[in-house]
Amino acid sequence: MPTQEYLQAERAQLWREELRKTIKNKERTDLIRVKMPEVDAKIRSRTYDEVNLGLTMEQAQAEAQRCLDCVNPTCITGCPVEINIPKFIKNIERGEILEAAKALKETSALPAVCGRVCPQERQCESQCFYTLKLKKEPVAIGHLERFAADFERESGNISIPEIASANGMKIAVVGSGPAGLAFAGDMIKLGYDVTVYEALHELGGVLRYGIPEFRLPNDIVDVEIDVLKQMGVKFITNCIIGKTISQEDLKAEGYQGIFIGSGAGLPNFMNIPGENLIGVMSCNEYLTRVNLMQAADPESDTPVQMGKRVAVIGGGNTAMDAVRTARRLGAEKAMIVYRRSEEEMPARVEEVKHAKEEGIDFLTLHNPIRYEGDERGRVQRMLLQRMKLGEPDSSGRRKPVVIEGDTVWIDVDEVIVSVGVSPNPLIPSTFTGLEITSWGTVVVNADTMQTADETIFAGGDIVRGGATVILAMGDGRKAAKAMHESMKGE
């Protein structure tokens, strides 16, 4: 948590005191939460353009007025990277949007990304005074974050955060996804010499290969990475730590600290009959073909199957990304098959809403048990088991229970399996000195993200086994802080 003294000192600045007085709190709380303008569902389900259009200046400033600039800003406790939320929102209210963007960058390496893909309803917005005390819709913190970041980018006046003078210490980062980028952003600010190694030919990790452009355009990722480059972070693509360069090589090259943010790349399958038929694939394969390899572009050499009747198995954000992608690639029928009910779905509310608007069918309380194909081995139909909800399980969600004998065949020509990912085994199998769980995740001290090897820190999905962009970024920041403390002490 940023110190209370710092937050209070910022809040006590004259401009903020005066701004608070311009509108009575009662009037602020009477304002209605802004609605994010969206492309019409009929149009957008046929294009790859971004769905959310972003707020206008008028909308953003009106929404910013709703924020009460609380004495005790509980919203910050909900943010894994502890953005000074009132500071950036009040800057929007007074029209200093570039200042708002700077406030975001004090703690977030990727504000335009977070403004788009963070589950704010479960984080900052869930801790907003409106949610907690007024039982009203929270301030649209996420929409405002995106507004400030987009405004700065489009203005051409992109601020580069201040960098401490170089301390000469070399740090290697494994993986250029959200954990690694957040870590790199903080360490470069502290004066370290930071090099990020990426296995793929493009930077960004899951931001690039996983999240589709209609939710997070690649240009946005490019711009955020470009800021890190301008800050001095070095990036090396096509280099696999543990394979191309070993842990010992890194040490020999003088790296004094390593941060592992290699992600949870390995897709899970269900091990049911017919899962290796042609046309059945992991969500990672499908999304990587479309996002990273641009397979839907006729000029691209990478092919992708464009099914007419597509089933996506799973209820997470990745499943929503895949099913909405399938719709855009021409699926007449695109469906989510999920073994629990909609209430238990891990996907963000906004993603489910967008999917429904785009004509996605939801087959909840259904679970695939077999696929069958034609004589060439192409998937033709799937057998679904109907389920009902039983008692809550260890996750607190009601457990899906088989309804004996109640099954249904459904015709499909493409199935995308999105039932979770496991940690990529490349790091656990090639690094020494780490403690690895039976799930393949790297064990860290939860406060410092330090591994069993005191020079190696880790964060994101390689530690969590499959979570969100913002939690990965939070881990990266935490690790940077702790590594800095530990290196300073030496």
Add this chain to the structure above:
Amino acid sequence: MNRIISKENFSDRVVKFEIEAPLIAKSRRAGHFVMVRVGKKGERVPYTIASSDPVKGTITLVIQRVGKSSEKVCQLEAGDYITDLVGPLGKATHIENFGTVLCAGGGVGVAPMLPIIEAMKNAGNKVITVLAARSKDLVILEDEVSKFSDEVIIMTDDGSYGQKGLITAGVEQVIQREQVDLCVTIGPAIMMKFVSELTKKYNVPTVASLNTIMVDGTGMCGACRVTVGGQTRFVCVDGPEFDAHQVDFDEMLMRLRAYN
């Protein structure tokens, strides 16, 4: 970007490239592969490394023109750059002194077989190599293979060189003649299937190096999955070499036709 140092046409369809890749040249072992992408719209395609020179900092790939992406690579000339090259990937070949090792390589599969032959020989094995191709002009790397093999048997479909017949005929001769402790086979999937069926009949443990469709090559996508002993395995991270007798080759052959 990796520069092509030299290019040699083995035949109209098979090309050998020596490519600058110092880090890979240093870290790779027999059995490893790389992912290659040519051009910004290019596909990522796996190729097994044929040899490397850690001093020069180069690796050698032998590539057969079979489709759009391999054609794109083969059109490159010495001095050109490969857009993206990453590796070494996969698990290295398990090398030990087994006794007598029979290496059965078909067509362009002889290239990735070469480092295995060399490593097996250096580990003290007696190495017998069966090289197979459709005709004489498609027999590659005979001199290099001979250098590390105690015996080389050449089979051609049309009898234009060596003995006339399929690879399985050459393999069977050896197995019937003497004790073979391990067979390693690399080549087209259908060839490996028949070699595997044959060695299974004779109870000769056999390893096959599989060449499935991949996208990332690092375990992320699962496009390369095969069934081995009833379990789904990823060729890129669990392989590329597996116990051939446990591999479901029919499923693999089917999956190789996914985009045809």
